[in-house]
Amino acid sequence: MRTALVIGTGLIGTSAALALASRGVRVHLADHDPEQARTAAALGAGTDTEPAGTVDLAVVAVPPAHVAATLAGAMRRGAARGYIDVASVKGGPRRDLEALGLDAAALASYIGTHPMSGREKSGPLAATADLFEGRPWVLTPGRDTDTEVLNLALELIAFCRAVPVVMDADAHDRAVALVSHMPHLVSNLVAARLEHAEESAVRLCGQGIRDVTRIAASEPAMWIDILSANPGPVADLLSDVAADLDETVRALRALQSADEDKRLGGAGGIQEVLRRGNAGQTRVPGKHGAAPTSYESVIVLIDDQPGQLARIFADAGRAGVNIEDVRIEHATGQQAGLVQLMVVPQSVPVLTAALRERGWAIRQ
Amino acid sequence: MRTALVIGTGLIGTSAALALASRGVRVHLADHDPEQARTAAALGAGTDTEPAGTVDLAVVAVPPAHVAATLAGAMRRGAARGYIDVASVKGGPRRDLEALGLDAAALASYIGTHPMSGREKSGPLAATADLFEGRPWVLTPGRDTDTEVLNLALELIAFCRAVPVVMDADAHDRAVALVSHMPHLVSNLVAARLEHAEESAVRLCGQGIRDVTRIAASEPAMWIDILSANPGPVADLLSDVAADLDETVRALRALQSADEDKRLGGAGGIQEVLRRGNAGQTRVPGKHGAAPTSYESVIVLIDDQPGQLARIFADAGRAGVNIEDVRIEHATGQQAGLVQLMVVPQSVPVLTAALRERGWAIRQ
Incomplete structure (x- = not known):
């Protein structure tokens, strides 16, 4: 060209x-x-x-x-x-x-x-x-x-x-509806429930809801264009999610029943939602588009000084350990936090020992 | 004591x-x-x-x-x-x-x-x-x-x-339903849609769906206990989400209409979902439980060698910049990735200059 x-x-x-x-x-x-x-x-x-x-x-x-x-x-x-x-x-x-x-x-x-x-x-x-x-x-x-x-x-x-x-063009549109457009709307629907929530509830937010709602921070204008161009496949998928959601609400209501059989049925319904969620989650590709490697985490306590992360990573590098992913969990109301370092399982003892030796507090 | x-x-x-x-x-x-x-x-x-x-x-x-x-x-x-x-x-x-x-x-x-x-x-x-x-x-x-x-x-x-x-005890139960139990089930419902998805679709997964579905990897047994103890507030919230979801499906279907007024109404409905999601997301507490500070990101290209992250963090530390959060975005099918460093806005030029000087490829 x-x-x-x-x-x-x-x-x-x-x-x-x-x-x-x-x-x-x-x-x-x-x-x-x-x-x-x-x-x-x-x-x-x-x-x-x-x-x-x-x-x-x-x-x-x-x-x-x-x-x-x-x-x-x-x-x-x-x-x-x-x-x-x-x-x-x-x-x-x-x-x-x-x-x-x-x-x-x-x-x-x-x-x-x-x-x-x-x-x-x-x-x-x-x-x-x-x-x-x-x-x-x-x-x-x-x-x-x-x-x-x-x-x-x-x-x-x-x-x-x-x-x-x-x-195929239509297969593409269904695929992006599944892996991008539907999750985007669902993330917004979860976040929307916080709009008028009480402050005392909101301060209990942890890393879970933070992750689920992260993409709800995206620019709405661009997303209206995207969703307007693919309404059919997204609506089909959201309808499927809605049906599962109704099923889940029914299972939760059954758990409140006085009838033990109904309660057991409800527990079975919830179990099935969690089983399917587990099974689907393992299909999300990890690093390098490969099947998800299972990493293990080493958790280090840090305070909020510049350079703390730098020193952790330098110490990990010196031990020859490749950090596959990092998650920083911030503490509420304190100048401290946890750093979760994801590494291949065989690196866990090496990294733990190396960081301990350098004076880091490692969560067991 | x-x-x-x-x-x-x-x-x-x-x-x-x-x-x-x-x-x-x-x-x-x-x-x-x-x-x-x-x-x-x-x-x-x-x-x-x-x-x-x-x-x-x-x-x-x-x-x-x-x-x-x-x-x-x-x-x-x-x-x-x-x-x-x-x-x-x-x-x-x-x-x-x-x-x-x-x-x-x-x-x-x-x-x-x-x-x-x-x-x-x-x-x-x-x-x-x-x-x-x-x-x-x-x-x-x-x-x-x-x-x-x-x-x-x-x-x-x-x-x-x-x-x-x-x-208050009941306020607590409604709060954890909102910030933890409801998002947990919704994350599972999104992940569940991947269980039988085609491989060609799943390989298009990006960071968005990865974040939305992360907590669906949790241990189901513990979650059945948790949800069984709080079915009422969780069911109430999921019903609210289900109502919003039905509304969203209706808006998407309206976008497919031949009638322009209906299409405009549909676009308005989607816009409102995204607006509410935006508004709710800003309430999720950031670091230190404070109102979310708005950080800006500096994006660095890395390859997959041990010590790359270490060197980035060491270089940031040397420049006196405190990294507030890190996100590693993995590339598909390649031994490379992007590291997104979140810092306070005034640190962006300092960090960018410092990393450039040390030879890092910074995304503009």
Whole structure:
């Protein structure tokens, strides 16, 4: 690939442009707001001039609702040999394109894609060439997609150091509904219950609810766009969750019954919810996309001085132990906390001994 | 306090006993399984012999269903001057005690308490004197509770370096339903949807669903006990969540409508869910139980070598920057990842410059 056109110079478009430009591709930048394209150009993502002729790849990085019209416009003026979009939903854009009456050759030159990357900030100033590094980048080619276009898309993904994953467009939309859109709404529904809760209750919050509600802090505007583009699969999944929830409420009410058989039935119902939750949780991929390795934790007490974490990590490094994950549990009302270091089981005694020797208080 | 009796030498009982023993209190240990009490004694938590006379404080640390009968037994034989239990639910034990026909003097000598501490392991071998450090420990005295007993309980909490919080028993049960039991079940319901999901979908999981489902990995047996002791408040909250969920499904279905007014109504409904989620999430206490400070993140690229984190933390410490929280985002299919360092906003330029100078790749 020697030339590219990036239409939509927000976070994703500008990040892809930066990656392409850093590999020597001549990138043209366009945005409905010329100021945004100028900003992206100033960051080194390319030029905001129009390409002289047909570029190799056009990357359409506009909000989901505008993808099909933007693609169709670019196709009609023959802007590129291949076209991709990067919207978070894939069934709709393809159907919209078909509805716009594009011919088979135009449709063959298009692949819907979705880089599974993001960050809390948006706009070109938040862009970075390494945004996609190591993250899945889904490709949804059709049966008639040109191989040449598939290879252009794969080249872009390689330049971005992302991991290509090929999926059917509708399967992709169901998958992101499952692993992202549904959990996002559920997290918000749990957090919503705290809005008017009493302060005395809220101060009992621990790490569990903190984790469950973390993504409820995300920017609502972006999420309305995402959810509006994928309402069907998300509604289907939420309905399934709602049915399970009703079942769970029934089981809890049965636990309050005077009838022992009903109570036993209720306990069985709750047990089944927890069993299924356990089973599902083990499927969440751990590090490196592999099946979850089971790590064990070493818990260290710290106070809140700068450098405490630094010293723990330095001491762990000196012992040759690789820390796989870290969790800091903050104490309530005190200048102290616990650091949970996740390591492979065989490292536990090594790390414990090494940290003890250096004077750390290790929780048994 | 000079003498104590701990009945039930699991994780919580043995941890409290270790804290008491370390402050010079003579602790007697009892368990329905004498082997457990012997183990706790061998760990230095006290003696498994019976006390010669009345002790100062009896700590009943048995499963919720056995609390009232165990307390009543100890009270009838005049085992202690004051009695507490440490079960995770507080309304039931008090009502059960009243139903057992204990007199006013006996009831005045009892306080239901709940240390908000726990860990994934159970049993005396998992116990540690610092289990409660910095965590809230709820006290639910009644109007007629002896002040002397309240002071004994406060002394125990001080020895455990926990933070005492006084609440009404039923308010406590509603609060833990809100901040712990309801989120626990919801996390399991989200995770349950992954049990039979296709592998291609599951591999798209990111940090969001990983956080939402983390607590679904907890031990089901313990959670059945907890939920069985608090079914009413949990069912009430889950019903509220279910009503919101139905509303959300309706809003998503409206987004699929051909009617533009309906679609606008649907978007408004989703917007409201996200707004409420945002508002509730900001109430989750951050570090030190304070109102959440807003931290900013500095993102560093690392590869998977031992010592990488150590060097980052050492470099941050050298720059005098206190890392408030850490999140490690693992890359899919690659030996690389991102480390997100949370710091107070004014530390961002200092930390960024310091890490850059030491050769780290910082995401802009």
